[in-house]
Amino acid sequence: MKKLESYHDEIKHCIRCGACQAVCPVFEVMEREMAVARGRLRLIREALEGKLDLTDKMRDYIDLCVGCRLCVDNCPAKVNTDQIVISARHKFVDVKGLPFLHRIMLEQILSKKGNFNMALKSLGLARGTRLNKLLPEQLKKKEEILPTIPQRTFVDKMKEMTLDTGAPKKVGFFLSCMDNFMFPEVVEAAIKVLQKNDWDVVIPTDVNCCGAPHHVYGDWETAAKLAKKNIEAFQDAEVDYIITDCATCGSVLKEYGEMLSGDAMEQKGKEFAAKIMDINAFLIDVVKMKPGQNKVSQTVTYHDPCHLVRHQMVSEQPREILQAVDGLEFRECSDADRCCGGAGTYNINHYDVSMKILDKKIENVKDTTADILATSCPACRIQLSYGMRRAGLNDMVVHPVELLARSYED
Amino acid sequence: MQDNIINELYQVIGKENVLTDKEDLICYSYDATSYSHLPEVVVVPSSAEEISLVLKVANKHRMPVVARGGGTNLCGASVPIKGGIVLAMHRLNKIIEIDGDNLVATVEAGVNTEKFQQAVEAKGLFYPPDPQSAKMSTMGGNVAQNAGGPRGFKYGVTRDFVLGMKVVLADGTILDIGGKTIKNVTGYDLTKFFTGSEGTLGVIIAITFRLLPLPEAKKTMLAVFGDLMDGARTISSIVKNKIIPVTLEMMDQETMGLIEKSKPVGLPTDAAAAILIEVDGSEHEVERQMKKIEKVARAEGATDVVVARTEEEAAKLWEGRKAAFGCMALSAVTPITEDATVPRSKLPEMVKFIKDVAKKYSLSIPVLGHTGDGNLHPIICTDENNLEEMERVEKAIDEIFKETLRLGGTLSGEHGIGLAKQKYMELEVGQDGLNLMRQLKKAVDPNNILNPGKIFLQETEQINEKA
Ligand SMILES: Cc1cc2nc3c(=O)[nH]c(=O)nc-3n(C[C@H](O)[C@H](O)[C@H](O)COP(=O)(O)OP(=O)(O)OC[C@H]3O[C@@H](n4cnc5c(N)ncnc54)[C@H](O)[C@@H]3O)c2cc1C
Ligand code: SF4
Numbered sequence A: 001m002k003k004l005e006s007y008h009d010e011i012k013h014c015i016r017c018g019a020c021q022a023v024c025p026v027f028e029v030m031e032r033e034m035a036v037a038r039g040r041l042r043l044i045r046e047a048l049e050g051k052l053d054l055t056d057k058m059r060d061y062i063d064l065c066v067g068c069r070l071c072v073d074n075c076p077a078k079v080n081t082d083q084i085v086i087s088a089r090h091k092f093v094d095v096k097g098l099p100f101l102h103r104i105m106l107e108q109i110l111s112k113k114g115n116f117n118m119a120l121k122s123l124g125l126a127r128g129t130r131l132n133k134l135l136p137e138q139l140k141k142k143e144e145i146l147p148t149i150p151q152r153t154f155v156d157k158m159k160e161m162t163l164d165t166g167a168p169k170k171v172g173f174f175l176s177c178m179d180n181f182m183f184p185e186v187v188e189a190a191i192k193v194l195q196k197n198d199w200d201v202v203i204p205t206d207v208n209c210c211g212a213p214h215h216v217y218g219d220w221e222t223a224a225k226l227a228k229k230n231i232e233a234f235q236d237a238e239v240d241y242i243i244t245d246c247a248t249c250g251s252v253l254k255e256y257g258e259m260l261s262g263d264a265m266e267q268k269g270k271e272f273a274a275k276i277m278d279i280n281a282f283l284i285d286v287v288k289m290k291p292g293q294n295k296v297s298q299t300v301t302y303h304d305p306c307h308l309v310r311h312q313m314v315s316e317q318p319r320e321i322l323q324a325v326d327g328l329e330f331r332e333c334s335d336a337d338r339c340c341g342g343a344g345t346y347n348i349n350h351y352d353v354s355m356k357i358l359d360k361k362i363e364n365v366k367d368t369t370a371d372i373l374a375t376s377c378p379a380c381r382i383q384l385s386y387g388m389r390r391a392g393l394n395d396m397v398v399h400p401v402e403l404l405a406r407s408y409e410d
Numbered sequence B: 001m002q003d004n005i006i007n008e009l010y011q012v013i014g015k016e017n018v019l020t021d022k023e024d025l026i027c028y029s030y031d032a033t034s035y036s037h038l039p040e041v042v043v044v045p046s047s048a049e050e051i052s053l054v055l056k057v058a059n060k061h062r063m064p065v066v067a068r069g070g071g072t073n074l075c076g077a078s079v080p081i082k083g084g085i086v087l088a089m090h091r092l093n094k095i096i097e098i099d100g101d102n103l104v105a106t107v108e109a110g111v112n113t114e115k116f117q118q119a120v121e122a123k124g125l126f127y128p129p130d131p132q133s134a135k136m137s138t139m140g141g142n143v144a145q146n147a148g149g150p151r152g153f154k155y156g157v158t159r160d161f162v163l164g165m166k167v168v169l170a171d172g173t174i175l176d177i178g179g180k181t182i183k184n185v186t187g188y189d190l191t192k193f194f195t196g197s198e199g200t201l202g203v204i205i206a207i208t209f210r211l212l213p214l215p216e217a218k219k220t221m222l223a224v225f226g227d228l229m230d231g232a233r234t235i236s237s238i239v240k241n242k243i244i245p246v247t248l249e250m251m252d253q254e255t256m257g258l259i260e261k262s263k264p265v266g267l268p269t270d271a272a273a274a275i276l277i278e279v280d281g282s283e284h285e286v287e288r289q290m291k292k293i294e295k296v297a298r299a300e301g302a303t304d305v306v307v308a309r310t311e312e313e314a315a316k317l318w319e320g321r322k323a324a325f326g327c328m329a330l331s332a333v334t335p336i337t338e339d340a341t342v343p344r345s346k347l348p349e350m351v352k353f354i355k356d357v358a359k360k361y362s363l364s365i366p367v368l369g370h371t372g373d374g375n376l377h378p379i380i381c382t383d384e385n386n387l388e389e390m391e392r393v394e395k396a397i398d399e400i401f402k403e404t405l406r407l408g409g410t411l412s413g414e415h416g417i418g419l420a421k422q423k424y425m426e427l428e429v430g431q432d433g434l435n436l437m438r439q440l441k442k443a444v445d446p447n448n449i450l451n452p453g454k455i456f457l458q459e460t461e462q463i464n465e466k467a
């Protein structure tokens, strides 16, 4: 990945035209210059030119970026603010280390599957015994963001599944932490859809966190370690494609080559990254999937995850899937590609800003009056579900493949 | 800044709306030019009353106060060149009223220009001024800069739509001027006085604008030329033939190439120039005008005249045009937009002059502009770090301005004077004109606290040019 210093020239190309003010979701709710690309770039530039120290306040402002790339899309000079922000965070980690809470989260929980599992189990337990009601008000709200945690993880369930059906073709599947622990039904739906289309699915269970949280918060060392483990996990899979239903994972898996640049495994990283594909894109572009005969008589709208629409340029395929299902009526949502404010743990770290961004999103979703909201990232899903619950709406957020799966006979 | 002043500000507007950390100050130290200077404090008010209290504190302590909207101006107008207080106007963002019966609307100064345009259009009404920065500029900034835009050719500029406003004067007085009526000759025309004053006379709180009914139909067409001079002549010729389209936006080959590189919208990059033309009115009127324009353009040598078939196609062309200034940023670290405006009949002469100057000083100067008004935007693509080139840039700008004035034109059609064009002021308005402006400023703001150092300097004043 590029060091902050190497972005100096690109930053100078920001001509301060202010066009990012028109699109940045954080600026829209905060209305302050430090909350928009132009301000962030200026702070970073001053720091690079030795006119500003790497202060905690600057770090806070840099952290406020959700990394949605809306500004980049709209920037005449095509300044990659989201990438520059990530490099700035890395610089902070380099010079000042990880802040305490990030350290716990990134080093202890997200990098170690057992701990993540335990953390969620404890949450389930706390909820079961209503201990969560004792949390301080601010924390209680944050705890409510998380959905109901299912009893069994996908890996548990997988033990009873037949994945090898002897289909003519097979594809690798990267199991995201969130799917495994929170949304196993999405993976089940993906398997069903692929099998119905004559593809077998290979799911290595010794994968780790994709490294996205570590990567965006500047802990590149851990991210690289995780990348290597994941590449190894697919070592024997013998597949040409590795798909994922998590937009965030997908965007970072595609970066493994660069994340391992200079490392002995760089070449393997590149090969691995070249195989990664979003499941929607894979189903349409490679599988050329055929939907089943069942009618799904409902209305649906779609939210574009930033990590899919702008980081991976996938926006048509999920819509094609939804439109292919018999009976399903698709309604476009206005500003469908605007950020929902979830951004991994942004909603926990910056609860108030995140909720303001979310409320705008939910208003637009509400206007469609669709029964179901589909989206292609579990992180968005958690945020959107919470938004629906907050607005007193039916919490009907699903992945497009779940609706597609319903079209097939069992 | 002294602690006692900060404490007074805390008291009148609340600690959370007073920012003093260096990180905050940096974010309000610049605009869309390369000037910058740190303020001493940033204040984020939400009402006329709060602004009045802030100005009273500032006036007592002789602290400079610079209002700031979107920070998108192109002349250094919102850079707090003497430190002091920056008033960030974004929280004053309410559309107070859209009155269809009287065809007027009242908005707070921090309302975003495009949001205002959309809100009136949703009611079948029309606010024509369309600075190409509408997505990110504020109505207060538009009024303070008297912003124009492509539609100025048919409809005029911001000034032509301002009927009244609420302002806060340097001593904190809150004043309502003008009104809701189109006709108003009660005393001096104070609304016009404050319009275009670049924040040097008062802080604008709210503005009442005149509106028009939304035209029934509009169409966009693109006339393409093999020779830049054919394009320039076509503009003069359309005007001579008494056709008034909404816009006549000329772009030369360099401009189109740069737009296409960063934001492909389908401009003919192999042509020497193209004019983006919008016509509006009744369906019938639109058809008639388009035919006439095509005829004139072809007679002057247009190689092609294409009409956008759908609204999306038209919108796309306009997206490209709007992005023009920004697109220069891809090729240059410092794109300097000039704003020289000449009588329409002199347009071909001026275009040629600019191209010759570019050649003479070996500079890249793509030319575009709201050419129907004779308003040219040559954009000098340079790099502020290249001192040798900057010297040539200076010389080129000098020559362009002198020629503009010789042709009976003006230094600035719409971007204002700010810091960027101060040194040429006397050339255009003369010593007497400048003295009158100084006296007016002194009468309204005796302590020179409102955006000091802008447009012109008071006799004893100095600014640090390099800042
Ligand atoms: C890409 C681009 C395209 C542009 N296109 C055009 C164009 O087509 N036509 C055109 O005319 N301009 C154009 N501009 C210039 C600029 O957008 C206009 O000058 C605009 O009016 C500035 O508005 P703002 O809200 O950004 O004001 P700012 O830049 O924040 O401020 C401008 C001036 O107004 C004063 N001011 C702001 N708010 C207030 C207030 N409430 N009370 C008193 N004073 C105030 C400031 O002190 C300053 O002097 C363009 C700029 C860019 C970057
Ligand atoms: S849109 Fe791009 S060039 Fe313009 S101010 Fe924002 S980051 Fe800078």
Ligand code: SF4
Residues within 6 Å of the ligand: A023, A024, A025, A026, A027, A035, A036, A037, A040, A064, A065, A066, A067, A068, A069, A070, A071, A072, A081, A082
């Ligand atoms: S990436 Fe998104 S949040 Fe970050 S500056 Fe750009 S628009 Fe704003």
